[in-house]
Amino acid sequence: MKNLKLAARVTKERTVIKVSDVEVGKDLVVIAGPCSVESEAQMFASARAVKDAGANMLRGGAFKPRTSPYAFQGLGLRGLKLLAKAGRQTDLPIVTEVIDPRDVSWVAEFADVLQIGTRNMQNYSLLKEVGQTGRPVLLKRGMYSTLEEWLNCAEYILSEGNPNVILCERGIRTFETYTRNTLDLSAVPAIKELTHLPIIIDPTHSTGRVNLIGPMSMAAIAAGADGLIIEVHYNPAEALCDADQALTPVMFADIMARLRPLSAFMMNKLPTND
16 A cells, blocks of 8 residues: 555564553453443443453543534543543543544543544544554544555554554445444455554444444454444433443443354364363
8 A cells, every 4th residue: 555654564463552451452352331421420330331241441432523513522621530530440441532632642641542533534633643642542444534544544643653553443434324334344354464553343333223233243353353342331321422322231241242252263262172
């Protein structure tokens, strides 16, 4: 691909990104939590639920770029503090989105992983800022973007001296309206061929349907994805955003139970019959 220097795969070695005790690109990593931080009770209940089910990291949005200016936009700094507190109490590294270059430095003081959302994939000023923090960056694919455009955005972060980029396929826009987006699972083996960076899948935003999150999570792992990022809310009926696509803790625990043997098989760690 054109202009790729740091993101291009030139050897068989793949990058493993260490986030606290979690190694992204080595073992199956599952990031879970609510779309938005709404309250202390909601955040802590959700954090405990995903921890108990086996999640490795906690997600939650304090800043939410929404299609409508009248939709819930997040709690900002207060939400970030609640997310960080929930992470400490459950011993889970936290992942949260940053949307403004001016906020990067202080959001990085709380977050273990900085997320760049689909709408900001080509916000080059923001990419440069997160690149300068040295923090791991979760870079979501733009909803209209090609693999080449996506990888060149990763190159912006890498070129600032930050090698810790995690790619996230979250669905692209097509003519299909049954799902929220169309999950491009072919991106997983393609990205593995093109770059050394790890790739995870977002089955929540790609489908927008609770009943499809489990099957697409299984398909993602079978395709070779390094992990998943999934929305889980302790009571989706009360969620302030994305209520229709949030899993309950019970649903999430069921998916996690089904993922473990598949992940073990994919990583050749199935127990042998001695």
